[in-house]
Amino acid sequence: MPRARVSPLTRRGLLAAGGAVGLAAALAACGDSGADDTDGTGGTKDGSGSGTGAAKSGPWSFTDDRGQTSKADGTPKNIVAFTGTAAALYDYGVEVKGVFGPTRRAKDGKPDVQAGDLDISKVEILGNVWGEFNVEKYAALAPDLLVTAMWIEDALWYVPDQSKDKIVKLNPNVVALRAAETTIPQAIQRHAELAESLGADLKDPKVRxxxxxxxxxxxxxxxxxxxxxxxxxxxxxxxxxxxxxxxxxxxxxxxxxxxxxxxxxxxxxxxxxxxxxxxxxxxxxxxxxxxxxxxxxxxxxxxxxxxxxxxxxxxxxxxxxxxxxxxxxxxxxxxxxxxxxxxxxxxxxxxxxxxxx
CATH class of the missing domain: 3.40.50.1980 (Nitrogenase molybdenum iron protein domain)
Structure with a gap:
């Protein structure tokens, strides 16, 4: 599928647009699924998508929506994620150690809408607003995987540009999943594939x-x-x-x-x-x-x-x-x-x- 040129967005403009940038027009022209897609969710016929992994033992790997592959000798356990992504993983039974992004409402301290069912008292909040990411707290968690959304091609949502290199140096295993240039079913499928690689049981009655x-x-x-x-x-x-x-x-x-x-x-x-x-x-x-x-x-x-x-x-x-x-x-x-x-x-x-x- 051809890629369109993406114009730069201001922070306010990006947030107002829902962060949605990229190839939605091309997506609409191409339809909701690729040649190998059988259910409209963006997965392939065997349900594997582009992620692979051994959830319980042995080496782990996962190819994200940038085409970058993260690898580890075993399934990551110390996971840090953007709040909304962490909430999605939680729904599949995968818990994280730390989160960044809107998590706690400033006015009353209650969970932000993007926290979903997360118990925010049990996760380390590394940042709660745009541009905020506590690198020292991140390092203390000894992270072996960072997961976030991708609204703009190759950009890590809520990972500050000024500290991105330091964050990636601490832990090169970074997974970015599309939140634009996609549809809800396709995005759900990719989050499910990641969760499965991390040990989730997609055949669990709750998921089904x-x-x-x-x-x-x-x-x-x-x-x-x-x-x-x-x-x-x-x-x-x-x-x-x-x-x-x-x-x-x-x-x-x-x-x-x-x-x-x-x-x-x-x-x-x-x-x-x-x-x-x-x-x-x-x-x-x-x-x-x-x-x-x-x-x-x-x-x-x-x-x-x-x-x-x-x-x-x-x-x-x-x-x-x-x-x-x-x-x-x-x-x-x-x-x-x-x-x-x-x-x-x-x-x-x-x-x-x-x-x-």
């Missing part, structure tokens, strides 16, 4: 039940979109000064929803190609029936926007049809099934919203 729920939820969303083809959805993220409207095909979640038939507003994106920035005076440019709002702690939430007149006049807001968007999904069947169900329910219950004057 979660996969069945995911497949059922995907079909429900497909049917909901088919039954209400005139319902339009806007993908939004709010900051103090700007409202970002994202292009659906540029993120793993909304690209997949689009493939299932959901009809999205298509903004006039900026030169970077991923979203349009609107001032709050112009937030009424797009008249959607449903608004999916970025649920991360880095974004303003709908309850804080009620005092903004232009927000209050949006058709979807007046109709009570604003729903959360899990902008950075935890890529496990267990966590993604509710995302599909929630959007399906929103579409099933949606009515055509009146247009603002």
């Amino acid at each position: 039940d979660a996969k069945a729920r995911f497949e059922k939820a995907a079909e429900r969303l497909r049917q909901a979109a088919r039954s209400k083809p005139d319902i339009t959805v806007l993908v939004g993220s709010a900051s103090q000064d700007l409202f970002y409207v994202s292009l659906a095909k540029m993120s793993a979640d909304t690209l997949y929803f689009q493939q299932l038939g959901v009809r999205f507003i298509e903004p006039e994106v900026n030169a970077q190609g991923f979203f349009e920035e609107l001032s709050w005076e112009n937030v009424g440019k797009y008249q959607a029936d449903i608004i999916m709002m970025d649920n991360r702690s880095s974004a303003l939430q709908p309850n804080t926007l009620a005092s903004r007149p232009t927000w209050a006049q949006l058709p979807a807001v007046k109709a009570g049809q604003v729903v959360p968007r899990t902008t950075e999904p935890i890529f496990s069947y267990d966590k993604c099934a509710p995302i599909l169900d929630d959007l399906a329910a929103a579409i099933e219950n949606a009515k055509k919203a009146g247009r603002a004057s």
Whole structure:
């Protein structure tokens, strides 16, 4: 598949877009699966993907989504991971020693939405915000594997550029898994492959039940979109000064929803190609029936926007049809099934919203 040129993004812009950059357009053109893909999840016919490993004994290796292979004499035990990736591994039964990225909410100390079911009191938090990564604490954990997401080609999500070389020197076994240039099923498959290499049992009833729920939820969303083809959805993220409207095909979640038939507003994106920035005076440019709002702690939430007149006049807001968007999904069947169900329910219950004057 040909690779498109990726324009640089600012930190705020990248976060607003859900970090989604890269080849989503090419992905959409090529379809959701490759020639060897039999189930739409991105795995190969034998289920091996590109990761290999001996979970219980003997040498371990895994080839990540950069094409780089990590190797060890035995299965890694001292694992450090980006919080959302750690949460996905946890859902397959793989626990980590340390995490970095949004983990604990600053306002109340409770787990961030990206922590999933992690018990954050039992992991070493190396950094909680962008640019924060405690290298000394990392070294003290004697890590034998670091795992993170990859939103931009070859970039390690939430690993600071200024300390990356030192971090990699301490432990060269680094695995990066795509969070863009992919779809939810493909990303789940790759996280499952990594988890299996680390000792997870993908035949465990909990995993199989979660996969069945995911497949059922995907079909429900497909049917909901088919039954209400005139319902339009806007993908939004709010900051103090700007409202970002994202292009659906540029993120793993909304690209997949689009493939299932959901009809999205298509903004006039900026030169970077991923979203349009609107001032709050112009937030009424797009008249959607449903608004999916970025649920991360880095974004303003709908309850804080009620005092903004232009927000209050949006058709979807007046109709009570604003729903959360899990902008950075935890890529496990267990966590993604509710995302599909929630959007399906929103579409099933949606009515055509009146247009603002």
